Amino acid sequence: MGTRGHRGDGLIRLVLAPSIWATHFLACYAAVAIVCAKVAGRTGTIAGARPWLLGLTAIALAAIGWIGLQGWRAHRHGGGRLPHDEDTPADRRRFLGLATFLLATLSAVAIAYTTLAIVLAGSCR
Amino acid sequence: MSGPRTARDVEPLAEAPPEALQRAQARRLLAAWETPRGLRYWSAVNNTEVGVWYTATAFAFFLFAGLLALAMRLQLALPENDLLDADLYNQVFTLHGTVMMFLFAVPIFEALSILLLPQFLGARDLPFPRLSAYGYWSFLIGGVFVCGSLFFGVAPRGGWFMYPPLTTQFDDGVGADIWLLGLSFIEVASIAAAVELIVGVLKTRPPGMRLNLVPLYAWYVLVVAAMILFAFPPLIAGDLLFELERTLDWPFFDATRGGDPLLWQHLFWIFGHPEVYIVFLPSVALVAMIVPTFAQRPIVGYGWIVLAAVGTGFLSFGLWVHHMFTTGLPAISLGLFAAASEAVAIPTGVQIFCFLATLLAGRVVRTASLLFAVGGLATFVIGGLTGVMVALAPFDLQAHDTFFVVGHLHYVLIGGAVFPTIAGIYYYFPLVRRRMLSERLGRVAFWLAFAGFHLTFFPMHFSGLLGMPRRVFTYPAGLGIDLPNLLSTIGAFVLAAGIGLVALDVLRRFRRGPPAPRNPWKAGTLEWLAETVNVPWGVRSIPEIDGRYPLWDQPNLVRDVDEGRFFLPDAEEGKRETIVTSVIDARPIQCLRLPGNSFLPLLAAVFTGGVFILATFHLWWPALISAALAFCFVIAWLWTGTSPTPEKETKDVGLGLRLPLHVSGRDSVGWWATFITMLGDTAAFLSLVFGWFFYWTVHERFPPADARGPGLLWPATGAALLLAAWVLTMAARRCNRRDATAAFHASLCGGAALAVAGSAALLAGPIEAGMDPTAHVHPAIVFVLVIWTVFHVGLGVVMQLYCCARRVAGRLTARLDTDLAVTTLYWHFLALTVVVTVGVIAGFPLASG
Numbered sequence: 001m002g003t004r005g006h007r008g009d010g011l012i013r014l015v016l017a018p019s020i021w022a023t024h025f026l027a028c029y030a031a032v033a034i035v036c037a038k039v040a041g042r043t044g045t046i047a048g049a050r051p052w053l054l055g056l057t058a059i060a061l062a063a064i065g066w067i068g069l070q071g072w073r074a075h076r077h078g079g080g081r082l083p084h085d086e087d088t089p090a091d092r093r094r095f096l097g098l099a100t101f102l103l104a105t106l107s108a109v110a111i112a113y114t115t116l117a118i119v120l121a122g123s124c125r
Numbered sequence: 126m127s128g129p130r131t132a133r134d135v136e137p138l139a140e141a142p143p144e145a146l147q148r149a150q151a152r153r154l155l156a157a158w159e160t161p162r163g164l165r166y167w168s169a170v171n172n173t174e175v176g177v178w179y180t181a182t183a184f185a186f187f188l189f190a191g192l193l194a195l196a197m198r199l200q201l202a203l204p205e206n207d208l209l210d211a212d213l214y215n216q217v218f219t220l221h222g223t224v225m226m227f228l229f230a231v232p233i234f235e236a237l238s239i240l241l242l243p244q245f246l247g248a249r250d251l252p253f254p255r256l257s258a259y260g261y262w263s264f265l266i267g268g269v270f271v272c273g274s275l276f277f278g279v280a281p282r283g284g285w286f287m288y289p290p291l292t293t294q295f296d297d298g299v300g301a302d303i304w305l306l307g308l309s310f311i312e313v314a315s316i317a318a319a320v321e322l323i324v325g326v327l328k329t330r331p332p333g334m335r336l337n338l339v340p341l342y343a344w345y346v347l348v349v350a351a352m353i354l355f356a357f358p359p360l361i362a363g364d365l366l367f368e369l370e371r372t373l374d375w376p377f378f379d380a381t382r383g384g385d386p387l388l389w390q391h392l393f394w395i396f397g398h399p400e401v402y403i404v405f406l407p408s409v410a411l412v413a414m415i416v417p418t419f420a421q422r423p424i425v426g427y428g429w430i431v432l433a434a435v436g437t438g439f440l441s442f443g444l445w446v447h448h449m450f451t452t453g454l455p456a457i458s459l460g461l462f463a464a465a466s467e468a469v470a471i472p473t474g475v476q477i478f479c480f481l482a483t484l485l486a487g488r489v490v491r492t493a494s495l496l497f498a499v500g501g502l503a504t505f506v507i508g509g510l511t512g513v514m515v516a517l518a519p520f521d522l523q524a525h526d527t528f529f530v531v532g533h534l535h536y537v538l539i540g541g542a543v544f545p546t547i548a549g550i551y552y553y554f555p556l557v558r559r560r561m562l563s564e565r566l567g568r569v570a571f572w573l574a575f576a577g578f579h580l581t582f583f584p585m586h587f588s589g590l591l592g593m594p595r596r597v598f599t600y601p602a603g604l605g606i607d608l609p610n611l612l613s614t615i616g617a618f619v620l621a622a623g624i625g626l627v628a629l630d631v632l633r634r635f636r637r638g639p640p641a642p643r644n645p646w647k648a649g650t651l652e653w654l655a656e657t658v659n660v661p662w663g664v665r666s667i668p669e670i671d672g673r674y675p676l677w678d679q680p681n682l683v684r685d686v687d688e689g690r691f692f693l694p695d696a697e698e699g700k701r702e703t704i705v706t707s708v709i710d711a712r713p714i715q716c717l718r719l720p721g722n723s724f725l726p727l728l729a730a731v732f733t734g735g736v737f738i739l740a741t742f743h744l745w746w747p748a749l750i751s752a753a754l755a756f757c758f759v760i761a762w763l764w765t766g767t768s769p770t771p772e773k774e775t776k777d778v779g780l781g782l783r784l785p786l787h788v789s790g791r792d793s794v795g796w797w798a799t800f801i802t803m804l805g806d807t808a809a810f811l812s813l814v815f816g817w818f819f820y821w822t823v824h825e826r827f828p829p830a831d832a833r834g835p836g837l838l839w840p841a842t843g844a845a846l847l848l849a850a851w852v853l854t855m856a857a858r859r860c861n862r863r864d865a866t867a868a869f870h871a872s873l874c875g876g877a878a879l880a881v882a883g884s885a886a887l888l889a890g891p892i893e894a895g896m897d898p899t900a901h902v903h904p905a906i907v908f909v910l911v912i913w914t915v916f917h918v919g920l921g922v923v924m925q926l927y928c929c930a931r932r933v934a935g936r937l938t939a940r941l942d943t944d945l946a947v948t949t950l951y952w953h954f955l956a957l958t959v960v961v962t963v964g965v966i967a968g969f970p971l972a973s974g
Contacts, residue, residue, distance in 0.1 A: 010336065010709055011336075014435065019439075021440075021443075022442065022443070025465065028461055032455065032461065033458060033822055042455070083427055084427075085427070085672060087335065089335070089710060091335075091337055092337040095337030096337070098428040099431045102436075103435060110468040110471075113467060117457065121456055121457050121460035122457055123455065123456040
């Protein structure tokens with residue numbers, strides 16, 4: 001009834017993409033820390049873990065792409081135009097869509113940065 | 126549950142109410158909101174009073190820490206100077222950093238937000254005014270305690286990040302304890318403020334202020350408060366471990382007994398790096414309010430700024446290791462954190478481009494406020510660029526712990542936080558004190574501060590690159606750093622002159638001076654509804670909002686608000702009230718009764734402070750008595766102030782809208798506050814769990830092969846009993862709804878008994894196994910996790926018994942069940958804590974063999 005259906009849903013969708021970045025980042029950090037400490041040793045590399053982490057990256061990027069697409073669609077819904085500042089639920093939805101899309105883009109870029117480190121650097125020293 | 130009851134787009138009353146009625150309404154509002162006089166003034170909890178005290182106190186600490194900086198600069202002006210000896214210099218720089226970060230930068234955000242947020246939102250006050258007051262008094266007591274230590278020569282002297290083992294093994298004084306306990310106390314107050322502000326932004330917006338119409342300041346407040354909620358708990362967890370090591374010799378950071386000093390660095394910087402953005406974002410938020418006003422147009426790229434705020438909030442949690450590049454972590458770990466450190470420049474840059482675009486697209490009115498805002502941003506950009514440099518691990522290896530870093534961080538913090546805050550002071554002084562500050566003095570102050578700042582901190586990059594380390598009390602002549610240091614000292618005094626002018630002007634106009642016109646800057650946002658005389662009620666009536674700049678977009682808004690044509694123009698019952706709305710579209714769902722003035726928050730803060738201060742000097746019995754008194758005052762405050770029984774179901778708030786006076790469960794602000802608090806609490810708990818796994822990674826085997834563990838029997842028994850107590854608590858809620866009083870009391874009391882038994886069983890694990898927490902870090906971390914859980918179970922039992930008492934007293938009924946809803950929610954989190962604790966201390970060693 002009324003508020004229950006979409007209470008906070010828009011806000012949760014908004015932070016979903018950066019949350020995926022955070023999860024991916026923590027997973028990479030934990031993985032390389034454990035590989036260096038327990039498996040490869042301080043003179044080794046993370047080469048063994050790399051395919052797994054790249055797989056994780058692919059999944060994360062796919063999920064973020066999907067969220068970003070949803071956001072983009074919401075932003076374009078019904079031909080609304082920027083700056084989405086009308087006092088209607090439709091414009092509020094478009095605004096949240098735009099913000100979701102932008103955050104998804106930023107999260108994807110940040111994941112790409114993380115992945116660069118995984119690909120280019122691998123030493124446990 | 127209660128649904129929304131309003132049609133969209135309510136129009137104000139077509140006709141103004143008769144003048145006699147308007148006067149009577151204003152009289153009743155004044156009676157409800159009047160600020161007490163005389164000694165009772167200090168019982169005030171209204172945001173208009175607490176916010177001013179908070180801001181003034183934070184500013185006073187800022188000036189104090191500024192004087193410490195001048196003392197340091199005098200000492201460093203010449204080589205081999207002997208103005209301050211090494212020990213005093215250590216105390217001065219430690220206190221300078223500590224006070225600036227913990228007693229100015231974060232509190233000034235809380236202070237300005239408590240002061241201004243209700244105005245931005247057209248609310249009468251934030252939802253928990255007494256919590257704000259409690260937070261303020263805690264801040265004042267803790268701050269005076271920490272600063273005062275300098276005058277007894279016992280101030281902390283280990284640097285503002287207190288690295289062990291320096292501070293655990295080579296520092297006998299009480300300085301480190303003052304730092305740990307004084308600041309833990311203030312951190313708790315910060316978390317209280319964060320909870321208040323999050324609930325404020327989500328639930329007390331005016332009707333119609335949908336998420337796409339929220340003033341940008343409120344977006345930033347939401348992000349920053351959420352960051353505080355997850356950044357401060359790791360530090361509180363670290364403080365706990367640290368103090369246990371100093372007081373009881375539990376070896377968390379002692380490598381000889383299995384501990385690791387690096388754990389402190391992790392916990393400190395998981396707090397410390399987000400902290401930089403916790404300091405920076407609120408100041409940018411002020412700029413986001415100031416720039417559109419002086420550009421005379423709406424902000425360009427509202428959605429992009431929201432992206433920047435939320436994005437920075439997230440990414441800032443992925444940077445902490447860049448403070449630890451030189452600690453010998455694996456190169457790949459450094460790479461990950463360097464990458465994230467570069468990525469955060471993107472959202473940070475986006476908002477600056479939005480401000481520039483707004484200024485370029487508008488017709489700019491030049492004021493002292495805008496000068497400070499723009500000068501601050503320019504300075505911040507330079508600090509950001511050197512930030513990109515030190516984010517690269519190879520460069521950082523050279524620059525680490527030199528004056529280069531000192532220069533960098535002051536560009537970021539003074540450019541990003543101090544100058545914009547001064548811009549905010551010039552901008553909002555007319556709103557808060559109804560008088561204008563001097564434009565002419567303001568410009569002089571700006572140029573002095575701006576020139577002085579760059580003269581102070583720019584040469585530091587060079588002295589740093591030439592090899593001058595941070596935190597040395599003197600240096601020999603002839604290293605090429607004499608001139609940069611002398612310039613820095615001269616600059617520091619010019620900067621101080623600028624800041625001093627601002628302070629003088631504020632003092633001069635605080636009580637007297639020409640009155641400011643209404644909305645002197647012709648701004649478009651809601652806070653400028655403020656009337657020209659100081660009235661304590663916030664807004665005369667709570668408007669319906671149709672746009673981002675209501676004063677520009679909605680014709681006659683000021684008149685309609687003033688004449689009481691909108692919501693809640695009256696206080697018929699003589700109670701303090703404001704409107705609670707839904708999170709997404711701000712539909713009115715409740716008329717919230719706010720608690721009035723009271724000395725209880727002050728008393729509770731005094732005795733909570735007593736616990737921390739007395740514990741610093743190991744006065745255990747007085748500390749315990751103080752804790753008991755604090756507990757009694759908190760219970761008295763809750764009992765008399767929260768969940769009042771309304772005299773009727775609903776209330777007519779005007780314009781044909783009737784709202785319930787009480788809502789329960791997920792619609793109530795109390796439920797939200799508990800949920801948010803428990804998120805923070807869980808973050809602290811998970812930091813301790815992180816500690817366990819950190820030790821697991823640094824040891825060949827953890828727990829060590831020969832270690833005695835708590836076994837499986839006692840922890841599993843404890844978990845079973847505690848989970849049963851959780852189930853009974855949930856059952857009590859059902860019984861309460863069915864009005865089955867006997868079953869309700871039986872479930873809750875049974876739950877409490879099981880909880881006590883479960884705690885005993887949890888404690889029995891390590892005790893029966895004869896684990897000695899001073900012998901090795903493994904028993905120490907097991908004990909910490911168990912004690913943390915048992916302490917929380919204790920609070921859970923208090924809440925269960927409190928609900929029983931409320932029910933007996935008739936203050937908790939089948940319908941008015943917020944207390945019970947909150948207790949149940951708390952127990953959900955408690956169940957999670959129990960499962961994780963037992964899983965870690967008993968399950969993990971079993972699973973990993």
